[in-house]
Amino acid sequence: MTDFAATKAMFHLPEGVIYLDGNSLGPLPRTATETVGKMMQDEWGEMLITGWNKAGWMAKSTLMGDRVGRLIGAEPGHVVMGDTLSIKVYQAVASALDLNPSRRVVLSDNGNFPTDLYMADGLLRSLGDDYELRVVDPEAVTDNLTDDVAVLMLTEVDYRTGRMHDMKALTEQAQAKGIMTVWDLAHSAGALPVDLAGCNADFAIGCTYKYLNGGPGAPAFIYVSPRHIDQVRPALSGWLGHESPFAFDLDYRPGAGIERMRVGTPPVLQLTALETAMDIWDIADMETVRAKSIELCDLFISEVEAQCPELTLASPREGSQRGSQVSFRFHEGYAAMQAIIARGVIGDFRAPDIMRFGFTPLYIDEADVRAAVAIIADVMTNKLWDKPEYKIRSKVT
Numbered sequence: 001m002t003d004f005a006a007t008k009a010m011f012h013l014p015e016g017v018i019y020l021d022g023n024s025l026g027p028l029p030r031t032a033t034e035t036v037g038k039m040m041q042d043e044w045g046e047m048l049i050t051g052w053n054k055a056g057w058m059a060k061s062t063l064m065g066d067r068v069g070r071l072i073g074a075e076p077g078h079v080v081m082g083d084t085l086s087i088k089v090y091q092a093v094a095s096a097l098d099l100n101p102s103r104r105v106v107l108s109d110n111g112n113f114p115t116d117l118y119m120a121d122g123l124l125r126s127l128g129d130d131y132e133l134r135v136v137d138p139e140a141v142t143d144n145l146t147d148d149v150a151v152l153m154l155t156e157v158d159y160r161t162g163r164m165h166d167m168k169a170l171t172e173q174a175q176a177k178g179i180m181t182v183w184d185l186a187h188s189a190g191a192l193p194v195d196l197a198g199c200n201a202d203f204a205i206g207c208t209y210k211y212l213n214g215g216p217g218a219p220a221f222i223y224v225s226p227r228h229i230d231q232v233r234p235a236l237s238g239w240l241g242h243e244s245p246f247a248f249d250l251d252y253r254p255g256a257g258i259e260r261m262r263v264g265t266p267p268v269l270q271l272t273a274l275e276t277a278m279d280i281w282d283i284a285d286m287e288t289v290r291a292k293s294i295e296l297c298d299l300f301i302s303e304v305e306a307q308c309p310e311l312t313l314a315s316p317r318e319g320s321q322r323g324s325q326v327s328f329r330f331h332e333g334y335a336a337m338q339a340i341i342a343r344g345v346i347g348d349f350r351a352p353d354i355m356r357f358g359f360t361p362l363y364i365d366e367a368d369v370r371a372a373v374a375i376i377a378d379v380m381t382n383k384l385w386d387k388p389e390y391k392i393r394s395k396v397t
Contacts, residue, residue, distance in 0.1 A: 013027055093123055105151075
């Protein structure tokens with residue numbers, strides 16, 4: 001069982017703030033400042049370039065890959081860290097296409113995060129006019145698993161509403177039609193139990209700055225199934241994915257296993273920060289986290305609906321059908337969210353009208369939920385959002 005009072009004490013949470021946006025950026029682990037500072041001084045400062053060997057910087061990508069892999073049900077040695085999620089989307093889709101060369105269609109849905117669609121579209125355009133990105137409604141995915149589809153690319157949890165796909169069922173259905181699967185776990189890792197091995201997934205990618213609390217710019221991860229790892233050809237054949245990076249050969253030879261999915265130099269400072277967050281996750285049980293998450297989200301929904309009739313639930317009502325977030329629709333959602341944030345409850349807004357709130361039991365409890373709803377109700381009931389300053393859009397919403 002997870003001691004949530006203990007984990008809450010392990011995060012820096014600003015005084016007077018209720019943070020319901022960990023689904024976008026997780027808060028700072030308390031030990032991160034000292035740990036990263038010590039690494040900078042003792043390793044970067046004193047060891048300089050010898051830190052790659054003396055401090056084991058080069059191994060961090062795979063060591064941390066295994067620690068993240070535990071939370072997503074991956075087999076040891078099949079997750080590696082590095083680069084951005086966009087890069088990992090490109091890698092996974094390109095590699096999946098290469099393993100299914102007789103087909104030309106990538107299937108996704110219109111609830112997918114835009115960067116996934118952008119990266120897939122850019123990749124397919126570069127491959128030729130006979131390739132197609134086919135985007136359908138989430139409910140229509142099963143009916144569109146046709147014999148011309150090479151890759152099914154989906155985000156398990158919809159970033160706007162929290163609606164969940166059934167990874168196991170869709171993977172089985174896709175593979176029965178000869179289709180490779182790529183799962184984006186950006187809103188799953190650290191939010192709910194994931195079983196990549198049990199679902200027989202082909203590829204998965206995700207980020208670590210949301211529920212995993214790795215910090216802004218924290219590296220992404222990629223998973224490749226054991227049955228593909230020795231055949232997969234990296235489309236982005238960076239030097240650290242080479243069999244012998246420091247031989248400086250002019251010809252590329254992929255590294256062994258998951259090492260071949262490396263691209264560029266690992267972000268050592270960010271991986272060090274992520275380590276401090278994973279120390280907290282090491283004492284957390286995902287089943288307990290999931291149960292508490294559903295409980296907190298259910299409480300939030302019932303209290304908001306009772307006190308804020310202006311807001312319309314956009315997330316699935318049934319807890320098992322959504323991730324660890326709750327979204328409400330409101331025609332002035334952006335302004336309302338800015339007014340709520342000004343009063344110390346931080347959520348975020350997603351166009352066109354979604355007010356989004358994330359619930360991470362590692363640092364959010366029932367008292368936080370009730371206090372947050374009281375503030376939201378005050379903003380809505382008294383129309384405190386209806387001020388010009390709250391309607392000016394910032395770059396990041």
